[in-house]
Amino acid sequence: MEIPLLDLRAQYMSIKAEIDEAVKRVIDSQYFILSPEVSSFEKETASYCGVEHAAGVASGTDAIVLSLKAAGVGKGDLVITTPFTFFATAESISVLGARPVFADIREDTYNIDPAKIEEAIEGMGPADRERLKAIVPVHLYGQCADMSGIMRIAEKHSLSVVEDCAQAIGATHNGRKAGSFGIAGCLSFFPSKNLGGFGDGGMVVSGNKALIEKVKKLRVHGSGKQYVHEEVGFNSRLDSFQAAVLRVKLKELDKWIEGRRRIAGIYNDAFRDIPVKTPLVAEGNDHTYHQYTIETGDRDGLGDFLSGKGIAARVYYPVPLHLQPCYKDLGYPAGSFPVSEKKAGTVISLPVYPELSQSKVDYVAGAVKEFFEG
Numbered sequence: 001m002e003i004p005l006l007d008l009r010a011q012y013m014s015i016k017a018e019i020d021e022a023v024k025r026v027i028d029s030q031y032f033i034l035s036p037e038v039s040s041f042e043k044e045t046a047s048y049c050g051v052e053h054a055a056g057v058a059s060g061t062d063a064i065v066l067s068l069k070a071a072g073v074g075k076g077d078l079v080i081t082t083p084f085t086f087f088a089t090a091e092s093i094s095v096l097g098a099r100p101v102f103a104d105i106r107e108d109t110y111n112i113d114p115a116k117i118e119e120a121i122e123g124m125g126p127a128d129r130e131r132l133k134a135i136v137p138v139h140l141y142g143q144c145a146d147m148s149g150i151m152r153i154a155e156k157h158s159l160s161v162v163e164d165c166a167q168a169i170g171a172t173h174n175g176r177k178a179g180s181f182g183i184a185g186c187l188s189f190f191p192s193k194n195l196g197g198f199g200d201g202g203m204v205v206s207g208n209k210a211l212i213e214k215v216k217k218l219r220v221h222g223s224g225k226q227y228v229h230e231e232v233g234f235n236s237r238l239d240s241f242q243a244a245v246l247r248v249k250l251k252e253l254d255k256w257i258e259g260r261r262r263i264a265g266i267y268n269d270a271f272r273d274i275p276v277k278t279p280l281v282a283e284g285n286d287h288t289y290h291q292y293t294i295e296t297g298d299r300d301g302l303g304d305f306l307s308g309k310g311i312a313a314r315v316y317y318p319v320p321l322h323l324q325p326c327y328k329d330l331g332y333p334a335g336s337f338p339v340s341e342k343k344a345g346t347v348i349s350l351p352v353y354p355e356l357s358q359s360k361v362d363y364v365a366g367a368v369k370e371f372f373e374g
């Protein structure tokens, strides 16, 4: 049996008529940039995330870049984030001329550890402390970081919080949605995300009207009035095709997240008696299982075994960001962030998407158990 990590065709087929109609609507309108389709989707997504405002941009990466810039982060500033994430998180800080300061993650949730953020701040001299502007927590694999702890630290030190929600649309912490805690929440609509478009796309959601107005200006070359540029910005818009497709998909999102939870539950039960660590859902959190990630000492052996059985499994992420070649000059030697470094060698993610049939879920679970039990 062949089981891919994700089956976008199956998802498309389940909503084909509505998607085709939405795409046709855009073609018929010939309105491709910043159309009513985009503003409607912005309103719908803001409402879904429990905030009032949103701005569609070209990608999740741009959502972080534009949010940080709108929050006042620039050249020479420092921004605290996790080393255990997709590269785009730290890259978004670096492209603004700011410097990522890493803080290690928690053992149990893979998300940045508030205690390590405090440590990083306490270890700074007065000059660095002055340049520290923001924290970018990442809600990895579909589960919120400890936003209660992070917001407490941010308030204490007057730092902006820009949430990287690329993997976690719909996730909640104490009943509040990802993206509704900080000054901005950054969504990615990369096709493989829980809410994925037919190409690149992203969005900034926020309760802060001024922040969204700044992002809306930045996404059109720093211009509030046509051909008048108050600052140097970007060309970064969510296009009408993506918005039209995503509006259809947003209506299905909660059902799809439920489907992911159901499969995660089956895996959790199946792996109870084998030596793997299954995902922990921290108290107060609801997990959306963008990834179902387990841990084992023989991660590579398990990956090879599953591959031999036709099952795609993948490692997110094998190299922590402080050890990336381009970040050598940040001066973090191996051993700087032991939890992230350990996880990079033990995690592996299994197929988890709502269209996965019961027999396929059973096949994956059976294969994982077979690897350990023989």
Ligand SMILES: Cc1ncc(COP(=O)(O)O)c(C=O)c1O
Binding pocket: 059, 060, 061, 062, 085, 086, 088, 089, 138, 164, 166, 167, 187, 188, 189, 190, 200, 201, 202
């Ligand atoms: C944690 C995280 N941050 C940022 C991004 C960047 O999003 P995009 O690919 O839409 O630029 C991604 C996904 O690709 C991600 O997983």
